[in-house]
Amino acid sequence: MKTAVIVFPGSNRDRDMFHALELITGTRPVSVWHTESALPDADLVIVPGGFSYGDYLRSGAIAARSPILKDLVAKAESGVSVLGVCNGFQILTEAGLLPGALMRNAGLTFVCKEVMLETVNSATQFSSKFEKGQVWRCPVAHHDGNYFADAETLKSVEDNGQVVFRYANDTNPNGSINNIAGVTNAKGNVLGMMPHPENLVESLHGGLDGRLLFESLMAKAA
Amino acid sequence: MKARVIVTLKNGVLDPQGKAIEGALGGLGFGDVDSVRQGKVFDVELTGSDKDAAKAELEQMCEKLLANTVIENYAIEIA
Numbered sequence: 565m566k567t568a569v570i571v572f573p574g575s576n577r578d579r580d581m582f583h584a585l586e587l588i589t590g591t592r593p594v595s596v597w598h599t600e601s602a603l604p605d606a607d608l609v610i611v612p613g614g615f616s617y618g619d620y621l622r623s624g625a626i627a628a629r630s631p632i633l634k635d636l637v638a639k640a641e642s643g644v645s646v647l648g649v650c651n652g653f654q655i656l657t658e659a660g661l662l663p664g665a666l667m668r669n670a671g672l673t674f675v676c677k678e679v680m681l682e683t684v685n686s687a688t689q690f691s692s693k694f695e696k697g698q699v700w701r702c703p704v705a706h707h708d709g710n711y712f713a714d715a716e717t718l719k720s721v722e723d724n725g726q727v728v729f730r731y732a733n734d735t736n737p738n739g740s741i742n743n744i745a746g747v748t749n750a751k752g753n754v755l756g757m758m759p760h761p762e763n764l765v766e767s768l769h770g771g772l773d774g775r776l777l778f779e780s781l782m783a784k785a786a
Numbered sequence: 787m788k789a790r791v792i793v794t795l796k797n798g799v800l801d802p803q804g805k806a807i808e809g810a811l812g813g814l815g816f817g818d819v820d821s822v823r824q825g826k827v828f829d830v831e832l833t834g835s836d837k838d839a840a841k842a843e844l845e846q847m848c849e850k851l852l853a854n855t856v857i858e859n860y861a862i863e864i865a
Contacts, residue, residue: 621851621852622854625851625854629850629851657856658854664856665854665856665857667799667800667802667857668802668803669802670800670802671802672802672803672806710800710802712799712800712856712857713856714798714856717856739800739802
């Protein structure tokens with residue numbers, strides 16, 4: 565599987581993502597700087613976590629207006645898989661590629677811990693290797709992860725099966741509406757999630773739960 | 787030309803920061819505070835002199851960057 569990772573000033577989980585992708589796919593991802601105008605040919609483009617532009621204005625707002633975003637939107641529309649993790653999720657909502665918005669955590673504090681996720685839709689290209697209803701461990705580290713969508717948008721994402729992952733077992737760390745931890749676009753080829761699956765992919769991490777997400781994408785690309 | 791853009795959260799959008807400020811004001815003894823909503827103010831200086839054109843341009847700035855219209859409203863004041 566060919567992958568690319570977009571890097572912005574202030575990205576800091578890009579190297580975690582490179583490592584996870586190389587470990588799991590066996591191929592080094594292409595790193596793409598935000599000022600570039602075109603993405604390489606890839607099966608999966610990732611927008612990694614971090615604090616692009618210091619979260620100025622709103623988390624992800626400035627990065628979402630970067631030159632490379634134009635091609636990312638075009639690639640997403642053409643059906644390429646796009647995954648945004650943490651700040652990447654915020655950037656994808658700000659860019660209009662995903663519904664809703666990420667707001668300040670309800671508890672107002674930065675949360676850095678492990679949560680439990682339930683895979684509520686295993687029929688997506690990001691979750692096919694999970695069982696429906698499977699509960700798995702995943703780390704989170706964010707200040708603005710409180711997912712919000714208005715009633716009409718929420719109904720449509722729920723009815724269309726766009727909610728892929730929910731916080732389970734009362735571990736919602738940020739007040740996200742309907743416990744939403746990961747949501748796709750209507751077409752199902754763009755996923756945003758606050759938790760970091762790339763940080764639980766080898767035994768040194770203390771678990772392998774996050775691997776299933778990348779293995780799902782590899783099965784789709786094969 | 788000077789303009790001011792005021793961005794506020796839409797009604798119905800939870801504002802945890804406003805709630806925290808509301809609680810702190812209560813703690814300082816301001817007992818008649820019913821609610822607080824936090825927003826943002828942008829002071830923008832423009833080179834043109836056509837107010838209608840400026841307003842139209844500022845609306846585009848709000849739609850494209852200054853506000854996230856999923857959760858925020860904006861108001862434009864031109865001096």
